[in-house]
Amino acid sequence: MILKNDIQVVLIDDDQHVLDSCQHLLQLAGYTTRAFQDPCQALEQIHSNWSGVILTDIYMPTMSGMDLIDKVKEISPHLPIITITGHGDISMAVEAMQKGAIDYLEKPLKPKKLLNLLEKVIRQRTKMVEQWQRIENVLPEQLLGDSDEIEVIRQHIKLLATADKDVLIQGENGVGRYTAAKLLHELSPRKEYPLFVKHGDDLDSVSKLEQVFIEAEHGTIILHDPSDMSEKVQRFLSHILLNQERSGKRTVKLLVVFGEHPEVYLQKNCLLPELYYLLSQVRFVIPPLRKRANDITLLFQHFLKSSCALLGKQTPKIDKAYFTTLKRHQWPGNIRELKNVAELYAIGIVKLSTANRVHPIEQMKNPLDNLVEQYEKQLIEDALYLFSGQVNDVSDYLQIQRKKLYLRMKKYNLDKANYKFDI
Known part of the structure; x- marks a missing residue:
């Protein structure tokens, strides 16, 4: 659980007296604070994963509060900003909120109102930070x-x-x-x-x-x-x-x-x-996966290990040369294709091997039409294996309309159900 003093409050105001009194009040209330007269120095302390809250004046000589909001939102759109405006300057406060400020306070600051608003914002910010921490734990696994x-x-x-x-x-x-x-x-x-x-x-x-x-x-x-x-x-x-x-x-x-x-x-x-x-x-x-070559080995090993665990068998050793083959492949089917290749590898079907299907011309005794049909059937069958019988993905992979693909599958007696691997 995140405590109140874990959330830092950054104070920005060109008036040192306002900074001192505000910082003293917040520290007495148990908040961790940092105070800046120069908005540029404050921005140097803020990054996309920063978990704090910003309390800033609107009128400052080096950088207006409006410009500060824009720069903070560039760093992270979720960072909460409370603006301080002159008494009665509601239009400026509304404009600041339209730009992304979460709320505003009027000068002179009223301690009770400031603490109540800050407590509300900190509570919301704490929930978001805790949610981010959960997300950060989940994402590397997913x-x-x-x-x-x-x-x-x-x-x-x-x-x-x-x-x-x-x-x-x-x-x-x-x-x-x-x-x-x-x-x-x-x-x-x-x-x-x-x-x-x-x-x-x-x-x-x-x-x-x-x-x-x-x-x-x-x-x-x-x-x-x-x-x-x-x-x-x-x-x-x-x-x-x-x-x-x-x-x-x-x-x-x-x-x-x-x-x-x-x-x-x-x-x-x-x-x-x-x-x-x-x-x-x-x-x-x-x-695409071809632009994430550094992830291919890790992903293949993960999918292979998962498939073998479901099959109740030991994960086989993989030759380094095969990893080289995997990295050189262009992966038009991307991660889904890699997953299916790993699942097939787990049951003993090695795709993307160096086996050569091209025969010398003197060995080709069948008519050309038969050879073309055999090649076409093999391409469709390979794609059905790679995409676990998902016809939409196969049609995209082979760049053929689904209706035409179904006709070719019917011609070669290929049933998509025979290529589904639920492992």
């Missing part, structure tokens, strides 16, 4: 890796899980977009409420979209590819989001997942400009 890239993603999730904002998540299939979105729900204050996962083409009418928002009240909706919705449905979604933004009451948190840059869909006229604007205000990109 998002494995030592690379700088995965650490950036962890920081994004840590900040956005505690912020009541809609979020756009962009990345290739299999990079962990759904895992990230699910964590944003499970680590947020909305975790006790419903989580719905919908694809754009599932919501083919305004009534369906409206019903989902009603059922997900106070919870979260993960929406894949809203560009697949009709213009009418997109317009209605824009209306919902705009009303939530204007009212300041977000009844549902929306987590939108895109495979490509949303600007691509905008250029193709598949995504309404107003919806694009509303969705893209808070966004982050999950990098």
Whole structure:
């Protein structure tokens, strides 16, 4: 449990007398404080993981309180700021709160009012810091890796899980977009409420979209590819989001997942400009596995160990040369492909081996059409193995429409159920 004196209060005012009296009062009340006449010196003490509260004057010669709020929010959007304004200067206080200040006090400061407000803010801040500590314990277990890239993603999730904002998540299939979105729900204050996962083409009418928002009240909706919705449905979604933004009451948190840059869909006229604007205000990109090469060995070992544990067998030793092969592979299916390769390895099927399927021309005694069909069947079968029978992922991987893929699977008598590995 975090104690009151664990939360530092930073005081900023160009009037030394105000600083001294305010610091004395807070120290008597049991708070840990630091006082600065120069806002720039105060900013040097603040970082993204800082757990304190800022109490600052609005009018200062070196840097205005308004500019200070902007700079603090750049460091971390969640840092609580209480502003001190001149008596009767309510318009300035309101502007400061619109910029992100949590509350304001008028001069001359009234000790009881200051202590009551600070106690309220500290209580809220303490809850958030404790939540962050829980998140920091969970994220390394849920998002494995030592690379700088995965650490950036962890920081994004840590900040956005505690912020009541809609979020756009962009990345290739299999990079962990759904895992990230699910964590944003499970680590947020909305975790006790419903989580719905919908694809754009599932919501083919305004009534369906409206019903989902009603059922997900106070919870979260993960929406894949809203560009697949009709213009009418997109317009209605824009209306919902705009009303939530204007009212300041977000009844549902929306987590939108895109495979490509949303600007691509905008250029193709598949995504309404107003919806694009509303969705893209808070966004982050999950990098493909090929750009996280330092994490491949760790991830493969983790998936292999987990699979072997479920099978009740010892984890096999892996030749160093095979790790080199894994790192050289481009991983078009990303983490999902790596996981499936590890699961197959656990049951004795070694994919990405150096086995050569190319035969010298003199050995090819079958007609060309037969050879092409054999090769096509092998490609589809390999992809079904890699993606555990998930046809949507296979169609993306092979760059073929689902309808055509189903026809080819029927032609070669390939049943997706035979390739599912629930291990």
